[in-house]
Amino acid sequence: MSPRTRGRSSTRGYAVTRWGRAFVDVVEGARDGDADLRRITQARRYFRDHHAEAVRIVGGTVTASVRGSQLDPFDVTLTMRPVDPATVIALLRSRDAIGDLMALTRGDQPAALGALILPTESADIAADCTCPDSSTRCIHVLCVAYEVAAQIDRDATTLLTVMGTDTAELLASASDHATDVTSSVEPGEPAQRDEVPAVDFYGTNAVLPPLPSPPRLNPIMELDPAALRKALRASGIAPADIGEAVDLLDELYERLRDREEPNR
Template sequence: MSPRGGSRKATRGYGVTPWSRALCDVVEGRVTGPVDSRRITKARSYFRDRNVRQLSIGSGRVTALVDGSQLEPFEVTLTVRPVHAPTVTSLLRSQNAVDDLLALTRGTQPKALGELVLPTEAADIASSCTCPDETVRCIHVLAVTYEVAAEIDKHATTLLTVMGTDLPELLSAVESLSIGSLSVESLSGSASAEETGMPSAPLAPSAAPALPPLPNPPRMNPILDLDIKTLHAALRASGIPAGDVGEAVDQLAELYDVLLE
């Protein structure tokens, strides 16, 4: 309860898991260069104040209404370049990572699967908004993205829906791939060296071991590594009013963004 006797809204969060954070990075433009911190701060405020309404996440398409500076809400649409399920499963198999699909059912966000389905560039996500701002990623588009990120934080399979597929489709593609592989193996077995009389191919000489690739650590968000309750208590102890704690956390996140750029 607040000192005035009214209830205080809990501070909302988003982008607290690897997949949702990666989605936000692409939409915010962090993968291509500096970002508009002022616009991001305003969008975070819209998200925190629940200005986004009627969020609908369909296959490869997201729609929502966002309350803004005008009487009527703005209409936002995100259209995503869909992934190709057979290609995803084929690459998973080549990496011996088909088990990532099973891990997804347990609520985890497997790295290999994420690298195959997540958007990697701004062109992967088209956005439109009925507001007068001609910027490609207006504050309303960003606010809707944060709502989607919050849903991915809660349910990892939401990302698959956003990217135009789902878990049943991927599992079906794996099954089809397995059946095809069994057929190829059967054909190969019928033409073995013993049956054809052809000598076996010589083994290749052992080669020098390849050097491992240079590490490519993921982008960090130090705010996510902090205990949020302790952080809020520290901010309150420093004299920040309870109602301004959420905004103060956003400002800290922006400062970390500047340091990491």
């Protein structure tokens, strides 16, 4: 066993699902050279070695203690810009995607719902840490973000709690909306679906929708985890070192991408 992995109980992973990866991408944000890459690499080691303790997710706030280089652990708080359940439901209905709520209860990570509740920019997540590092995303903040992503991977509904709501609240809002629509219909008339104003995209005064903001792609995380582990084992990497090998591949890809996109 490698000296760097001795004592680890198991190989840990995070951001192996689309929602988990999207959350991590926003927390990491735009990387500023080697300094940020070093923080990320160290934070991954902290995550694998269980440095984050007492992780608590309640109503749009994540708190945790992270053991660092000093005797006392550092306290980390992540505060999200909460989503509005009524707005989420209205937008799901307008996109004919209200079924995403049931898909979520089955353990899926539906695309339309994810686009509405996932954070999309660094300003959506305020971070605070008691460590002396003055950077926006220190090692301890990143470590806690990876813990959150791992929980989202295991249970998609965790993302709702992270963003200040839950499944019950969304279902209740959907029920209230349906009741309001039904009560507004005259007796004897069938209830009508919500109507979305049509936009003539090809008219003289065409109104175009805003361009989408596609998430950053990470081909390493898109690979089949089982196949990737099998390939790494075939190359001679010990089972206990597979998690670290995946992190190194991910870091190599980031360096290559940063070289291709110097102005990102």
